[in-house]
Amino acid sequence: MEKEVIRNRFEIGEVEVYNFLIEYIPTHKDEILEEWMKRMKSDEDERFINVVSDQVFVNTSSEFVNVILSRLTDSSENYNEKLTDFAERLVRLGWPLTFVTSGIATLNKVIFEKVNETKLFSSEKKLEYFTIFENWMTPINNEIIKAYNSTWERTVSLQKIALQELSAPLIPVFEKISVMPLVGTIDTERAKLIMENLLNGVVKHRAEVVLIDITGVPVVDTMVAHHIIQAADAVRLVGAKCMLVGIRPEIAQTIVNLGINLSQIITTSTLRKGIEKALEITNRKIVKWEGAL
Structure with missing residues (x-):
């Protein structure tokens, strides 16, 4: 109580x-x-x-x-x-x-x-x-x-x-040619997103050649290379060719030391050279026009 x-x-x-x-x-x-x-x-x-x-x-x-x-x-x-x-x-x-x-x-x-x-x-x-x-x-x-x-x-x-x-956009630069510029570290989660954007973009833009630009990727190790090879294989399955551009000397040396096989992928040191190669693949080329305005 x-x-x-x-x-x-x-x-x-x-x-x-x-x-x-x-x-x-x-x-x-x-x-x-x-x-x-x-x-x-x-x-x-x-x-x-x-x-x-x-x-x-x-x-x-x-x-x-x-x-x-x-x-x-x-x-x-x-x-x-x-x-x-x-x-x-x-x-x-x-x-x-x-x-x-x-x-x-x-x-x-x-x-x-x-x-x-x-x-x-x-x-x-x-x-x-x-x-x-x-x-x-x-x-x-x-x-x-x-x-x-x-x-x-x-x-x-x-x-x-x-x-x-926004970190893995596929950008159409010419008819039938698209570029995917990559910046920063590539982990498994981001690699999955790259693959999705790449395949969707190839179909959407009807690209015949896709350039993956790794100029802004600080490190390319075995895992990153594996993801790139997978992306290239997937692009081929939808009827397009994949090129790897922006390979700096230190990146090339790393790839060789790791024994990574990129023989199935066309590679160039710069994006410009890659675009020139892509134009050749699509039966075009850049010429200097001498005509006056």
Whole structure:
């Protein structure tokens, strides 16, 4: 019976604190924001603060407080929508997670100190208030961080897909001749994308000769060579020829030392020589025109 009475008293106190916070925070929102921004600007990385305009900083900070309040005043659906929108806004603005977590901790501290200054709670009630306040803020903090991480991961994933699509384009340079310039390291995942783009591009552009330009590939090892040979074989299966261009002296030496067999692939040292060879294959050539304009 005694335990039940104590539990009911705590629940009543908890409701009172919640109701007080819901009323207090909006009423003192401006001074809370002012103090919060003052502390964040003094404690955080100035390089990040300087690239964020004051107006954006104020608006985002205000939205932060609104999200916290909506946790108690709105329905779960509305709160989740606001939380997702806010997290996406933070990611778009480029706010780092360290700044977000630091901002949450600082805002908690400011709100607690402001309420404590009101002296509305007796010494005996302060510990209870602190416990209730922590119990209220902790899940909100975790939800904001979780939403931020989820949004960030989704954004990075979309950017990665977009970058991959642009990292292996097949470009038609002449009728029946296309070039695929490769830049950077080639791993298994990217090799798969290269193969897909290559085959789709050959069919789409009706290419008879495809030049794979590896001028921008820093290292050609056994794995990279294997993927190139596979790509050349696949191109032949759809009725086109594959050329490997942009082979630098150090790359040629590496290929020889590794014993890689590229005898089935036409190779040239530069893209220009490769295009000239491709024109020959398609019964054309580049000539100097002597006619006057």
